[in-house]
Amino acid sequence: MAEDTLKQIFEYVDxxxxxxxxxxxxxxxxxxxxxENLGIQECAxxxxxxxxxxxxxxxxxxxxxxHPVVYGHLMSRNSDRTLLVYxxxxxxxxxxxxxxxxxxxxxxxxxxxxxxxxxxxTKGPLMAFIHAVHSIQAVTGxxxxxxxxxxDGEEELGSRHLPQFIEQYxxxxxxxxxxxxxxxxxxxxxxxxxxxxxxxxxxxxxEVKTLPTDAHSMVGPVVxxxxxxxxxxxxxxxxxxxxxxxxxxxxxxxxxxxxxxxMLTDLLDIWGPRAFKEMYGITEFREGLDGLxxxxxxxxxxxxxxxxxxxxYTGPGPKAIVPASAMCKIDIRLVPDMTVQEILDKVRAHLDxxxxxxxxxxxxxxxxxxxxxPKEHIAQAxxxxxxxxxxxxGVVPILPGTAPQVLFSEPPLNLPFVMSxxxxxxxxxxxxxxxxxxxxxxxxxxxxxxxxxxxxx
Amino acid sequence: MAEDTLKQIFEYVDxxxxxxxxxxxxxxxxxxxxxENLGIQECAxxxxxxxxxxxxxxxxxxxxxxHPVVYGHLMSRNSDRTLLVYxxxxxxxxxxxxxxxxxxxxxxxxxxxxxxxxxxxTKGPLMAFIHAVHSIQAVTGxxxxxxxxxxDGEEELGSRHLPQFIEQYxxxxxxxxxxxxxxxxxxxxxxxxxxxxxxxxxxxxxEVKTLPTDAHSMVGPVVxxxxxxxxxxxxxxxxxxxxxxxxxxxxxxxxxxxxxxxMLTDLLDIWGPRAFKEMYGITEFREGLDGLxxxxxxxxxxxxxxxxxxxxYTGPGPKAIVPASAMCKIDIRLVPDMTVQEILDKVRAHLDxxxxxxxxxxxxxxxxxxxxxPKEHIAQAxxxxxxxxxxxxGVVPILPGTAPQVLFSEPPLNLPFVMSxxxxxxxxxxxxxxxxxxxxxxxxxxxxxxxxxxxxx
Numbered sequence: 001m002a003e004d005t006l007k008q009i010f011e012y013v014d015x016x017x018x019x020x021x022x023x024x025x026x027x028x029x030x031x032x033x034x035x036e037n038l039g040i041q042e043c044a045x046x047x048x049x050x051x052x053x054x055x056x057x058x059x060x061x062x063x064x065x066x067h068p069v070v071y072g073h074l075m076s077r078n079s080d081r082t083l084l085v086y087x088x089x090x091x092x093x094x095x096x097x098x099x100x101x102x103x104x105x106x107x108x109x110x111x112x113x114x115x116x117x118x119x120x121x122t123k124g125p126l127m128a129f130i131h132a133v134h135s136i137q138a139v140t141g142x143x144x145x146x147x148x149x150x151x152d153g154e155e156e157l158g159s160r161h162l163p164q165f166i167e168q169y170x171x172x173x174x175x176x177x178x179x180x181x182x183x184x185x186x187x188x189x190x191x192x193x194x195x196x197x198x199x200x201x202x203x204x205x206x207e208v209k210t211l212p213t214d215a216h217s218m219v220g221p222v223v224x225x226x227x228x229x230x231x232x233x234x235x236x237x238x239x240x241x242x243x244x245x246x247x248x249x250x251x252x253x254x255x256x257x258x259x260x261x262x263m264l265t266d267l268l269d270i271w272g273p274r275a276f277k278e279m280y281g282i283t284e285f286r287e288g289l290d291g292l293x294x295x296x297x298x299x300x301x302x303x304x305x306x307x308x309x310x311x312x313y314t315g316p317g318p319k320a321i322v323p324a325s326a327m328c329k330i331d332i333r334l335v336p337d338m339t340v341q342e343i344l345d346k347v348r349a350h351l352d353x354x355x356x357x358x359x360x361x362x363x364x365x366x367x368x369x370x371x372x373x374p375k376e377h378i379a380q381a382x383x384x385x386x387x388x389x390x391x392x393x394g395v396v397p398i399l400p401g402t403a404p405q406v407l408f409s410e411p412p413l414n415l416p417f418v419m420s421x422x423x424x425x426x427x428x429x430x431x432x433x434x435x436x437x438x439x440x441x442x443x444x445x446x447x448x449x450x451x452x453x454x455x456x457x
Numbered sequence: 458m459a460e461d462t463l464k465q466i467f468e469y470v471d472x473x474x475x476x477x478x479x480x481x482x483x484x485x486x487x488x489x490x491x492x493e494n495l496g497i498q499e500c501a502x503x504x505x506x507x508x509x510x511x512x513x514x515x516x517x518x519x520x521x522x523x524h525p526v527v528y529g530h531l532m533s534r535n536s537d538r539t540l541l542v543y544x545x546x547x548x549x550x551x552x553x554x555x556x557x558x559x560x561x562x563x564x565x566x567x568x569x570x571x572x573x574x575x576x577x578x579t580k581g582p583l584m585a586f587i588h589a590v591h592s593i594q595a596v597t598g599x600x601x602x603x604x605x606x607x608x609d610g611e612e613e614l615g616s617r618h619l620p621q622f623i624e625q626y627x628x629x630x631x632x633x634x635x636x637x638x639x640x641x642x643x644x645x646x647x648x649x650x651x652x653x654x655x656x657x658x659x660x661x662x663x664e665v666k667t668l669p670t671d672a673h674s675m676v677g678p679v680v681x682x683x684x685x686x687x688x689x690x691x692x693x694x695x696x697x698x699x700x701x702x703x704x705x706x707x708x709x710x711x712x713x714x715x716x717x718x719x720m721l722t723d724l725l726d727i728w729g730p731r732a733f734k735e736m737y738g739i740t741e742f743r744e745g746l747d748g749l750x751x752x753x754x755x756x757x758x759x760x761x762x763x764x765x766x767x768x769x770y771t772g773p774g775p776k777a778i779v780p781a782s783a784m785c786k787i788d789i790r791l792v793p794d795m796t797v798q799e800i801l802d803k804v805r806a807h808l809d810x811x812x813x814x815x816x817x818x819x820x821x822x823x824x825x826x827x828x829x830x831p832k833e834h835i836a837q838a839x840x841x842x843x844x845x846x847x848x849x850x851g852v853v854p855i856l857p858g859t860a861p862q863v864l865f866s867e868p869p870l871n872l873p874f875v876m877s878x879x880x881x882x883x884x885x886x887x888x889x890x891x892x893x894x895x896x897x898x899x900x901x902x903x904x905x906x907x908x909x910x911x912x913x914x
Contacts, residue, residue: 035774220760303677312765
């Protein structure tokens with residue numbers, strides 16, 4: 001690699017960072033909550049326009065029943081290597097709104113942090129990538145590899161219509177050598193990571209109705225209660241011993257290999273107790289988990305989580321009713337080799353077998369887990385890129401979070417993939433989501449380095 | 458009793474019923490939701506004004522921290538017998554508003570029913586009592602007994618400040634010979650009841666917090682979940698075998714006596730399967746309860762009911778979080794000789810003993826159960842009054858619902874009490890609460906008869 005070129009590009013980034021920061025704030029000010037279909041079209045158009053400014057042939061590809069993909073190519077004059085760049089322009093809802101110190105779509109800078117929904121997950125990093133490409137172009141007049149941009153508008157909805165897109169554009173997408181997702185997961189400041197996999201997710205709702213309408217609670221002693229039934233059904237799935245008791249749940253779970261265990265030991269700072277304390281203020285863990293055991297559980301354990309539970313009257317004062325119905329939202333984080341369909345079937349069978357055939361299971365969204373080998377070129381390029389910026393990344397075999405990478409890693413595309421990037425931000429899916437301003441700067445530079453390392457020049 | 462006088466009064470009621478109905482609608486149009494402090498002051502003043510129109514010295518007695526009691530005396534020229542007339546001018550909240558066929562404060566008449574919040578519980582019956590007194594006065598120029606009106610503005614809040622009032626006015630209230638609550642509980646049309654008791658209630662909230670803020674659910678496998686903890690705690694209190702397992706819960710519960718059992722057999726139409734079907738459309742009961750067993754359980758069993766449960770995200774789509782906190786609202790219906798304090802202590806001790814010392818228990822409201830003997834004069838007068846109107850009332854030892862009658866039946870007042878009245882209405886605490894128009898008419902007449910039977914003239 002031409003060290004001088006890289007140095008010049010980094011200088012360019014430094015010199016133009018104020019403009020890049022302002023443009024990032026503008027982008028974050030455009031709401032794009034996919035769940036609520038709020039600002040989606042506007043944000044998609046804004047994204048395409050920015051890619052066109054780079055010279056890409058970006059356009060909105062509508063998906064039947066879903067939000068459009070922003071899609072475009074930017075060809076290199078000097079490389080026949082091609083990188084598929086995945087990103088997302090949608091974000092999570094913002095409630096509880098009152099918990100934000102600054103409005104979620106104001107993108108105010110407070111104490112060196114950009115506070116905004118999407119700041120770190122992941123409109124901020126997408127902007128860093130775009131500015132990295134722009135800076136490379138400004139200095140060199142070209143890009144080091146061919147880029148195919150695929151910017152998802154439904155990641156927070158489980159990318160449920162993305163298979164449509166992949167089917168439609170399989171031939172073009174297969175020209176890529178790898179897939180890259182610029183995801184600066186310095187969850188703990190100063191401890192970047194290169195991630196080679198994602199857990200899958202099965203997200204569904206359970207609902208039980210026992211009465212035609214809410215009833216005065218004086219009938220409580222004689223009627224079947226919806227909310228009690230839901231509690232008992234859930235308790236049968238995960239009881240007070242804190243074990244997941246869904247029949248056959250662990251059947252296909254792959255334990256960590258020796259290579260996995262070696263990776264784990266480098267991850268104590270990233271996914272160990274200190275990380276959870278800094279990330280969430282959490283200092284106590286299930287069953288006193290600590291050290292490497294905590295890391296292993298975070299990365300290799302599937303979870304059975306209740307995201308929400310609603311039944312009856314929850315306002316102020318003493319309204320006394322037997323609620324007609326009760327519902328909860330559940331996500332199960334899938335590790336290799338669990339699959340969405342397998343787990344949904346097992347939950348349904350478990351409910352039926354335990355006498356809860358009346359409980360309705362409604363699938364919401366899901367995708368299977370995905371992993372890439374650390375030996376892949378893109379994985380090694382990502383590690384080298386961060387080291388070039390004097391960072392010592394931990395290599396994470398499977399991120400505890402989820403993204404639809406399986407759509408790219410499985411047939412027909414079969415692409416190796418990696419998530420990486422510098423910069424610290426946090427509070428994904430929570431109030432006061434932030435990306436540090438200096439992290440955004442590092443994030444841009446890490447995208448530059450990644451592209452050159454991937455190009456092998 | 459002068460049969461002719463009674464006949465003349467009933468004729469007066471018939472002739473003026475259109476006016477009475479219109480006035481009842483006006484009263485129901487005045488919102489008075491105590492939980493939300495909506496329209497309370499206005500409704501209290503409206504109530505006092507109507508009592509003053511009867512000649513009572515009615516006024517609002519403010520209660521520190523609570524809603525005023527409407528209080529007044531109306532003396533008879535011909536009797537030294539005194540009846541304390543309890544009533545309530547407050548109502549339950551109206552949600553879910555969209556479930557009402559007619560707005561809850563429009564008091565529209567549909568299919569022979571007045572649809573309104575408070576129509577049957579119990580602003581409608583209060584108006585029937587007031588119109589009964591008015592009609593007696595119009596025909597006779599007097600009232601058959603002295604009346605002390607005590608109209609509560611916090612019944613739906615558990616009458617939590619009423620003890621203040623009783624303490625302040627003990628001497629005046631003790632001049633009463635009995636307490637009467639005009640409560641036409643023809644839950645099934647054509648089957649009126651005279652009620653000699655109320656269950657008590659202990660209403661409280663449980664809340665558990667395990668995280669400083671909602672966390673991305675990718676941490677689910679390693680953190681303690683608030684909502685799972687609440688589910689396990691609740692399951693320990695009442696498990697899938699549907700038994701209440703709070704330690705010592707049944708310790709003070711008095712089983713029905715032989716006299717109680719005799720009363721039960723007359724109540725199959727009122728509190729048996731047909732009643733539940735007509736009242737709630739409920740045809741299936743806990744553990745297949747049926748017949749007299751169902752009646753016995755409805756009347757003599759304490760309940761452990763969850764009124765509401767809220768945790769995390771409950772909107773549309775797949776927001777994936779571990780909720781920082783979870784809460785539920787619970788009411789326990791107390792039968793003799795359970796007490797509120799005893800039960801709260803037992804719940805707290807149960808939670809502590811089962812490892813849920815972190816779960817906060819917040820008392821909301823409560824009162825102890827209360828019973829009157831069927832041999833009391835007021836009880837026998839109530840039965841005779843309904844029979845005089847060709848009704849065959851069932852005598853209910855304890856109503857499955859609750860009201861703060863214990864405040865009157867226990868020291869210092871020690872008053873016998875009864876709840877009675879003709880007329881069918883239903884959907885208390887639910888959408889489309891109603892009182893049949895012809896039931897309102899019967900309700901007025903039954904108040905007239907009660908007053909004369911109580912006067913023994």
